[in-house]
Each structure stands twice: as C-alpha cells, then as structure tokens.
Amino acid sequence: MTSSKDRPTSSATAGDEGPKYADRVYRSMAGVISGIALIVLVAWLGGDAVVRGSGHAPWLALAGLLFALPLVAAFTVRPAIFASDTRIRVRNPFRTITVPWAGVDAIRASYSMEMLAGGKKYQLWAIPVSxxxxxxxxxxxxxxxxxxxxxxxxxxxxxxxxxxxxxxxxxxxxxxxxxxxAPSDQALLELREFVELHAAPDDAASRPQPEIRWAYEVIAPALAGAIVLAVLLGIGG
Known part of the structure; x- marks a missing residue:
C-alpha cells in the first residue's frame, strides 16, 4: 500500500513561479508497520539481554542491537519516494537518488518497480509490486x-x-x-504522468544526471556493530 500527500504550501514560499506543492510521498505502509513492530521486538529482546545477561552477553547484545536495528529500519521504515513538481527523490535502504524529472528516462514495473535515469537502473524499494x-x-x-x-x-x-x-x-x-x-500500479501511473509532463530532452548529454547520497547514518552504525560483534565472537564472547 502506498500513501500520497499533495498539500499546497503557503503563498509566501510560492514566489513568482506560481503555487508550490509539498512532495507527494509514496511508501509501503505494511512495511513501515511491520518494521516498527520488528524494531520493538528486537529492542526488547536485546535490552533484556543487556540488563539480565552476564559475562560478555550484554556486550554481545549491544553489538547485535547496533548491527541489527539500523538494517531493520533501513529495509522497512526508511524506503520512500518523494515526487515534487520538479524532481523525484528515491530513498532506498542504503542511498538516496535525486534527479529532476527531465533526467528520468522511464519508470517501469514488472516484478519490481524500477527507474531508468542517467543510463542506469535504480530499484524503487518503497513501492513493492504485488x-x-x-x-x-x-x-x-x-x-x-x-x-x-x-x-x-x-x-x-x-x-x-x-x-x-x-x-x-x-x-x-x-x-x-x-x-x-493495485496500489503499486496506481503509484506507477502517477509517477509516469510526472515523467510525461516533464519530457526528457532528446539530447542525452543535456539531461540532468542523478545525484547519489549514501546513507552513512545507516551504514556506519551497522558496520561498527558488525565489527564489534565479530571481535567479541572471535575472542570467545
């Protein structure tokens, strides 16, 4: 299931370019709900091991939490698609792809949702195809x-x-x-309307290129937790 929001902003932010609208947001509500439930469960089990454990068990639990919680959030709560009048921002588990609509070649769906831009293919994790x-x-x-x-x-x-x-x-x-x-097909139709409205120029060299930002806030703690967990297990924790 996807959710979308399209609310006008104040006229002060509109400027001389006409009315502006908030980003339309697409995300899997089932994934968000299941992710929150899983985060609560993992935190409860890990917290219990930290409080009640003995020896190296609390440290193993802390390392496990540091490794697991960012990954669970990355694959369930984090994925989202933000579509504005000028660009699309795809927030996947480990990176965020931002590209103006003129730089999007196509958005398609078969067994998964995909965006073609800059000669590359990007998965749209936020809209699962059922x-x-x-x-x-x-x-x-x-x-x-x-x-x-x-x-x-x-x-x-x-x-x-x-x-x-x-x-x-x-x-x-x-x-x-x-x-x-289906919710995924309706989201695909709406995103394709954005692409058609802002048709890409024929000259591929003049098309805007996607901007990639890696989610270090997810990668760093998960990597640190994995290293600490490996060290503790290696020394017989």
Missing part, C-alpha cells in the same frame, strides 16, 4: 463491469452521498477511468 494485488484488482474491476455496477459506490448509499469503495474493492485504488488498480 502480482496478487494486481490480479485481485483486475477481478474486482471485471466483476463490477460485468454487473454494470459502480465499483466505488457505497452499497445502499443515498443519492448525493459521498462516494466510497465497495467492501469487495477495499484493497484496490480507484482510478479516474473507473478501473480498480
């Missing part, structure tokens, strides 16, 4: 169209009432064309 969800959304759309029904109408709703999704379509995302899509 073939199961895709098939489910297709079945929901087919059933609704076969029945001549509105797939987003509230059963028994009164005329003029606010439209919503039917219980059978809760896992899909309503599209403007009346099609129920």
């Amino acid at each position: 073939l199961r969800a895709r098939k489910r959304a297709s079945r929901q759309t087919s059933r609704a169209q076969a029945a001549g029904d509105d797939p987003f109408a509230i059963p028994g709703g009164r005329p003029g009432s606010r439209p919503g999704m039917r219980p059978g379509a809760r896992r899909g995302v309503p599209g403007d064309d009346g099609t129920i899509r």
Whole structure:
C-alpha cells in the first residue's frame, strides 16, 4: 500500500513561479508497520539481554542491537519516494537518488518497480509490486463491469452521498477511468504522468544526471556493530 500527500504550501514560499506543492510521498505502509513492530521486538529482546545477561552477553547484545536495528529500519521504515513538481527523490535502504524529472528516462514495473535515469537502473524499494494485488484488482474491476455496477459506490448509499469503495474493492485504488488498480500500479501511473509532463530532452548529454547520497547514518552504525560483534565472537564472547 502506498500513501500520497499533495498539500499546497503557503503563498509566501510560492514566489513568482506560481503555487508550490509539498512532495507527494509514496511508501509501503505494511512495511513501515511491520518494521516498527520488528524494531520493538528486537529492542526488547536485546535490552533484556543487556540488563539480565552476564559475562560478555550484554556486550554481545549491544553489538547485535547496533548491527541489527539500523538494517531493520533501513529495509522497512526508511524506503520512500518523494515526487515534487520538479524532481523525484528515491530513498532506498542504503542511498538516496535525486534527479529532476527531465533526467528520468522511464519508470517501469514488472516484478519490481524500477527507474531508468542517467543510463542506469535504480530499484524503487518503497513501492513493492504485488502480482496478487494486481490480479485481485483486475477481478474486482471485471466483476463490477460485468454487473454494470459502480465499483466505488457505497452499497445502499443515498443519492448525493459521498462516494466510497465497495467492501469487495477495499484493497484496490480507484482510478479516474473507473478501473480498480493495485496500489503499486496506481503509484506507477502517477509517477509516469510526472515523467510525461516533464519530457526528457532528446539530447542525452543535456539531461540532468542523478545525484547519489549514501546513507552513512545507516551504514556506519551497522558496520561498527558488525565489527564489534565479530571481535567479541572471535575472542570467545
């Protein structure tokens, strides 16, 4: 599942270029929730070993926490995609890729979401592709169209009432064309609209190149924890 936000900022920040909008954010809420739960579990088990352990056990637990917690957060909570009117910022587990829309060649999805930019391919960790969800959304759309029904109408709703999704379509995302899509497919469609709106120049040499920033705040503590853990295990901790 992905979430998106598109709220206007204050007019003071808009300047002379017209209204500006906050980044639209895409991330897997299931991954975030499971990551938080796993972080709490690991912290609880490790903290218990630190408090109750004896000998080298507390130090092993601390090293294990220093190694494990950044990695768990990196693969579950950290991944996100920020799409603004001018650029896309992809925050993956170990690095962040920022590129103007004119520098994006394509965004595609098969078994995973990918962005092509600067002659390279980047995985979009924040939007997991679920073939199961895709098939489910297709079945929901087919059933609704076969029945001549509105797939987003509230059963028994009164005329003029606010439209919503039917219980059978809760896992899909309503599209403007009346099609129920998997969350990953809806996110892909929206990101492709950004790419089409800011078409890349034909001259590859004039296209903006991606900027890469490594997540040292994740890499450094995990590496330090791995080194300390290896040393303690090596000396028979």
